[in-house]
Amino acid sequence: MTKILIVDDEPFIRQLLELTLEDLEDEGVELLTATNGEEALSLIKNERPCLVFLDVMMPKMNGFEVCNIVKNEIGMTDIYIVLLTAKGQEFDKEKGREVGSDQYMTKPFNPDEVLAKAREITVRQLHTTCKTPIL
Amino acid sequence: MAKAVIKKLLAKPEVLTLVREICQAVRLPVCICDCEGTMLFGDPYGDQFFSRTISINSEDNVIGTVKGGEDCTIVASTLQYMVNAEFERTALGRETLEKYREISMLCDLGAKIGSCMDKKEVIKIITGEIRTMLTADIIAVLLCDDNDAIIEIISDDGSDGDLLITSLEPGELVENFLVTAAPEIVNDLTADSRCTGSPQIFSSMMCAPLKIQEKTVGYVCVGSLDKREYPARDLKLLTTLSDQTAVALEKALLYNRLKETFFAMVRTLAETIEKRDPYTGNHTKRVVDYSLAIAEGLELPEEYFLRLELAAALHDIGKLGVRDDVLLKNGPLTNEEFVQMKRHPTYGEEILKHIKHLKDVIPGVKFHHERCDGKGYPLGLKGDAIDITARIIAVADSFDAMTTDRPYRKALSLDVAFNELIKFSGTQFDSAVVKAFLSAQVQEKLGMRAHGRSNTDA
Numbered sequence: 001m002t003k004i005l006i007v008d009d010e011p012f013i014r015q016l017l018e019l020t021l022e023d024l025e026d027e028g029v030e031l032l033t034a035t036n037g038e039e040a041l042s043l044i045k046n047e048r049p050c051l052v053f054l055d056v057m058m059p060k061m062n063g064f065e066v067c068n069i070v071k072n073e074i075g076m077t078d079i080y081i082v083l084l085t086a087k088g089q090e091f092d093k094e095k096g097r098e099v100g101s102d103q104y105m106t107k108p109f110n111p112d113e114v115l116a117k118a119r120e121i122t123v124r125q126l127h128t129t130c131k132t133p134i135l
Numbered sequence: 136m137a138k139a140v141i142k143k144l145l146a147k148p149e150v151l152t153l154v155r156e157i158c159q160a161v162r163l164p165v166c167i168c169d170c171e172g173t174m175l176f177g178d179p180y181g182d183q184f185f186s187r188t189i190s191i192n193s194e195d196n197v198i199g200t201v202k203g204g205e206d207c208t209i210v211a212s213t214l215q216y217m218v219n220a221e222f223e224r225t226a227l228g229r230e231t232l233e234k235y236r237e238i239s240m241l242c243d244l245g246a247k248i249g250s251c252m253d254k255k256e257v258i259k260i261i262t263g264e265i266r267t268m269l270t271a272d273i274i275a276v277l278l279c280d281d282n283d284a285i286i287e288i289i290s291d292d293g294s295d296g297d298l299l300i301t302s303l304e305p306g307e308l309v310e311n312f313l314v315t316a317a318p319e320i321v322n323d324l325t326a327d328s329r330c331t332g333s334p335q336i337f338s339s340m341m342c343a344p345l346k347i348q349e350k351t352v353g354y355v356c357v358g359s360l361d362k363r364e365y366p367a368r369d370l371k372l373l374t375t376l377s378d379q380t381a382v383a384l385e386k387a388l389l390y391n392r393l394k395e396t397f398f399a400m401v402r403t404l405a406e407t408i409e410k411r412d413p414y415t416g417n418h419t420k421r422v423v424d425y426s427l428a429i430a431e432g433l434e435l436p437e438e439y440f441l442r443l444e445l446a447a448a449l450h451d452i453g454k455l456g457v458r459d460d461v462l463l464k465n466g467p468l469t470n471e472e473f474v475q476m477k478r479h480p481t482y483g484e485e486i487l488k489h490i491k492h493l494k495d496v497i498p499g500v501k502f503h504h505e506r507c508d509g510k511g512y513p514l515g516l517k518g519d520a521i522d523i524t525a526r527i528i529a530v531a532d533s534f535d536a537m538t539t540d541r542p543y544r545k546a547l548s549l550d551v552a553f554n555e556l557i558k559f560s561g562t563q564f565d566s567a568v569v570k571a572f573l574s575a576q577v578q579e580k581l582g583m584r585a586h587g588r589s590n591t592d593a
Contacts (some may be wrong), residue, residue, distance in 0.1 A: 012228075016235070061432045110239035111232045 002122050003049040007030045007040040007066070008084065009058045013107065018087025021118055022084060022113045029122055044070055045080065050125040051080045054101075056091075064099050073101030079082055080121045084109065138170055140221055141191065141199040141214070145175055148215065157213060163204030167214065170198050177202075191215050193222055237372060239266060246378070248383040252510070253391045258289045261380045269369055271357040274339070276345070276380070278353040293586070316345040318350040318374045320365045337566040341370050343377035349384045354379065375454075397492065404486075405448040408455055412462055418535055423447040425531035425572070428580050432571035435523075446499025446524045450532060453483030465542040477512045480504055499524030503532060510564045518565075526565040530556065530572055533564070549583060 004024070006017045014033050021031055026045065032047055034040040034057040037058050045067075053069075056063035063083050070076050085091045091104050105113065144150050145167070154176060156167045160239040166177025189211035191199040197216070201211040240340050244264050245536040251257050262274045275290040310558040322339045337358040345353040355377040359365075405419050410461055426447040430440060454462055457479055461472045468476060487493045502525035505511035507518050537552040547555070553573060571577060 009187055012231075015224070016228055016232055019225065020232060108235040108238050113239070 001030055002028065002125050003030045003032055003047055003054045004033060004118055004122070005040065005043055005047070005049040006056070007034045007037070007052065007063070008055040009035055010055075011035075013055070013084075016111075017109075017114065020109075020114050021032050023115070024118055024122065027122075029118075037063070037066045037080065040066050041069060045074070048076075051121040053082050053084055053105075053114070056085045064095055065100050068099035071077070082117060095108065138198055140193065140218055141167065141169055142216075144174055144217055144221060151176075154210065154214070156500050157210055157311070161203065161206045161209060163206070165201060165203035165210050167210075168200050169201065170196075170200075172200075191218055193218060211285065237268070240268060244376070244379060248331055248379065250386050251383060252294075254384060254387045254391075255453045257288065257380060257383045257387055261376060262290070265355070265357065265373065265376060268372060269341075269365075270359065270363065271359055272358075272360045273358045274354050275358075276587075277356060278345075279351065290506060313387065316344045316346065320367070320370050320371050322364050325363065336360070337366060341365050341373050343370070343374045345377055345381040345384060347381055347388070350386070352381070358504075368371065401445055401448060401493075404452055406453050411455060414521065418539065419451070421535045422450060422531045423535060425581065426527050428577045429568055429572050430526045431580070432574050432577040433527075442495050443499065443524050443527065445493065446496045447488065447501075447528050449483065449496060449530065450491075450500050450503045450528050451479065451483070452486055453479035453481065455486065456482035463542075467543060477504070481513050496524075498522035499528055501525070503528040505529070506563045511563075521565075526568050530564050530568045534572070 004021060006014055006021075008017070014035070018031055018033065020034060021029070031044055032049060034043050038061050040052070041061070042052065043049070053067060054063045061098050067081050067083065071083065077100070081101045081103075083096060083101045084107055085104055087105050091106070092106075096104055103117070105117075109111060122123075141257045147152065154167070158177070164178040166179070166185070167175050169175055175426045185202040186204055187202065187207055187210060191201065191211065191214055200213075201207055201214060203210065231426060240573055248257050248260050251260065258276045262276065265271070265274050273290055275288055277285050278289070280286045302365055309358045318341070320339075320341050324337055324340060336435040337360060339362055340356060340358040342350045342357075343355045345355060355373060357365075357373060409417075426443055427440060430443050435443075457475055461468065461475045464472065480501045480503060484497050487497055489499060498565070499522055501513070502511075502516060502521050504515065504517045505525060506529075507521070507526070509515050509517035510520075534552055534556060537547045537555060538549060540546045556569050556572065560566040
């Protein structure tokens with residue numbers, strides 16, 4: 001099953017992202033949410049989402065750390081990670097590259113952009129899954 | 136989505152616990168089903184106790200049912216309350232997402248039109264954005280002159296913006312907009328007394344003024360063929376967009392004025408030298424025309440043409456620094472006088488160097504008397520070391536000098552002048568430039584006869 005993980009410590013941001021992506025739910029995509037970095041990491045390991053919208057500024061483990069572990073330490077490089085950063089806050093592009101993130105978006109995010117990205121990645125996922133031989 | 140609300144609610148642990156506790160508190164079993172009758176919660180074998188079925192609704196649609204004994208109403212009421220709250224929360228979320236969309240659009244728009252210096256381009260961008268944000272059949276920008284008369288209508292899809300105005304003839308409504316200078320929604324044009332035009336093409340419209348320093352310079356209009364109820368928030372959005380447009384338009388306007396002033400100043404400078412040496416009557420203009428035709432023949436990039444035009448217009452500006460008795464002398468110059476005369480390209484540089492925007496123009500002015508063989512002045516540069524602008528102007532300038540009357544001789548015929556260019560091609564003149572000048576294409580453009588064309592393979 002195709003899964004998308006939403007990670008943010010602010011409940012209304014999670015809700016808005018879920019709302020943005022709810023059309024995909026009807027198409028059979030499962031939306032998962034996490035409220036902090038640690039929870040996100042365990043969901044990523046267990047549920048293997050194809051796409052993660054990951055807030056940068058979070059207590060305990062921030063988005064950069066989570067991304068770095070996923071991409072560089074446990075080598076789950078095929079998971080597409082979009083870092084979410086607050087507008088006006090200077091995004092450290094160098095750091096974003098270092099931790100292996102695929103993209104970053106600023107909050108308040110553009111819902112159309114988020115949905116388009118999610119569609120692109122889930123379609124790609126579907127495509128590669130079909131191509132992979134069963135045995 | 137609506138159908139799945141109950142299922143989603145029950146998927147939340149805290150909701151499930153609450154429902155479970157309430158159900159335990161009532162005497163008989165309770166079950167909760169979705170609108171298709173699938174049981175989401177409860178005892179599937181409790182049928183015999185179900186004396187009541189209460190539906191859970193959302194906006195007049197049944198989205199599920201609660202079944203149980205008489206006192207299952209408490210479960211139904213609680214669930215209904217949670218469903219309502221969930222819908223309100225979702226509605227608020229959608230509203231917020233809509234705002235997010237607007238914020239993103241405005242941010243992008245600011246970046247896009249902020250760097251735009253062209254009026255039409257600004258309007259194209261803004262109408263394009265309005266198209267994505269609002270429902271409309273036509274989006275047009277009306278620009279007015281100082282007397283509030285409409286001078287220009289630009290619509291987004293290139294369609295006839297006049298249609299909008301025709302629809303409003305005799306335009307009382309539009310005139311009214313211009314007088315009040317306030318944004319307005321007219322959801323029923325046929326019912327509006329100011330709208331006396333025959334027969335109405337548009338049913339509903341919105342207008343927002345474009346104000347530059349308190350003055351209304353135009354309107355952004357949105358029209359719908361079918362009758363619509365544009366809400367106040369649409370007008371608010373339109374007003375925000377028109378305010379941004381006005382700022383960008385003002386900037387474009389100021390930029391264009393600055394540019395106009397600059398070119399007027401260059402023309403003035405060029406004119407001063409023409410007036411000083413009237414014998415050359417219109418020499419400057421012809422050198423500009425010849426130079427541009429040559430550049431076209433050489434297929435030089437478009438962005439280069441302005442630089443060439445300015446340099447050609449100003450090539451002799453340094454002659455302002457040459458004494459009258461030398462500049463206007465009616466006869467051959469002495470050696471000393473010729474030395475004087477040869478300083479004019481350098482004087483040109485000295486005059487123009489104070490204008491930063493003319494920096495690229497200076498080489499064309501300073502070196503237009505250099506020769507490809509290095510025997511020119513002021514520096515004796517050779518071949519490609521001479522700026523291409525100067526090489527072009529050299530040919531244009533010499534050709535015009537040969538073909539016009541001078542104090543000391545009559546004009547040469549075009550044939551003779553062409554042959555002179557060919558003769559000195561590669562020594563005095565750049566051969567590629569001469570070749571371009573003599574090409575059929577350039578000759579045709581300049582309206583010259585085909586003289587000497589058989590000899591153009593110089």
